[in-house]
């Protein structure tokens with residue numbers, strides 16, 4: 001076999017391309033867009049423009065690092081959605097044009113499914129893979145979901161946020177503290193030096209496996225306003241404790257539901273995916289659950305937590321094996337669920 005899949009990711013603010021041969025990763029190039037930092041969030045139009053600047057060099061670099069020529073490719077896989085429409089269109093159109101010009105199949109990939117299948121990326125470092133069925137907590141800037149994964153193409157969302165995503169809430173609280181964008185890594189760094197039990201913020205009461213983070217965000221904002229009114233330097237003097245307490249609350253909310261789902265469904269293989277899975281507190285909570293409850297836990301490598309094309313290429317590879325191709329008319333979609 002010599003199945004060579006090029007994966008292309010452009011759903012938000014990372015332009016990425018990766019090459020996989022027979023399921024093994026040869027290259028994964030990611031160009032992140034620093035342009036958004038000044039605006040405190042992703043500016044869709046600037047993201048589309050940066051994707052247009054980056055897409056050709058990023059794909060060329062991925063092929064070069066893989067030691068592969070474009071005419072050797074077996075198929076081109078691309079993120080079709082969900083994501084920002086203007087960003088998706090760049091990757092989708094480029095992938096279709098390349099596949100057409102090479103006369104090879106094109107494979108549409110669901111971005112959320114790709115985050116879950118990041119656990120199956122094989123690179124130079126051997127890591128155990130989850131066995132089906134497993135639970136995956138998918139936590140990013142746009143999603144907070146609990147997914148039952150029965151196969152590479154059989155996933156069911158059993159719980160999801162009814163308002164903000166976990167990463168979105170962390171980013172907004174960090175913005176209120178004046179810590180810049182994206183807030184997740186800064187909150188993580190500060191939290192390591194803080195007292196996580198110092199402040200208490202509100203937690204949602206929802207009976208199902210669904211999440212909610214807007215109440216926490218509001219509670220954080222109102223508490224901070226009150227404290228800053230009493231002491232204008234409050235944030236400066238307490239930022240490590242604020243970050244640690246915020247992180248603890250988010251992790252507790254996430255783990256409470258995940259623990260319940262794992263118990264109800266009697267599933268002990270539990271994975272985490274998405275940008276927020278880079279969080280140290282969440283990773284520690286997973287390890288603590290593994291020791292206490294006997295979970296087999298699966299935590300992705302840092303590079304595969306945030307948006308990357310390696311996860312698109314591996315998802316594309318599984319679809320390629322099933323000859324699950326799309327045709328040139330397949331549109332990008334900004335919203336969709338996992339399937």
Ligand code: KG4
Pocket residue numbers: 012139140141142143166167168170171182183184185187188274275276277278279280305306307
């Ligand atoms: O999956 P992702 O790269 O992108 C999308 O959501 O599309 O996730 C980005 C999110 C942001 O909210 C970011 O603040 C968060 O992941 N994040 C973190 C950490 N690193 C990234 N949150 C908490 N701790 C981190 N170390």
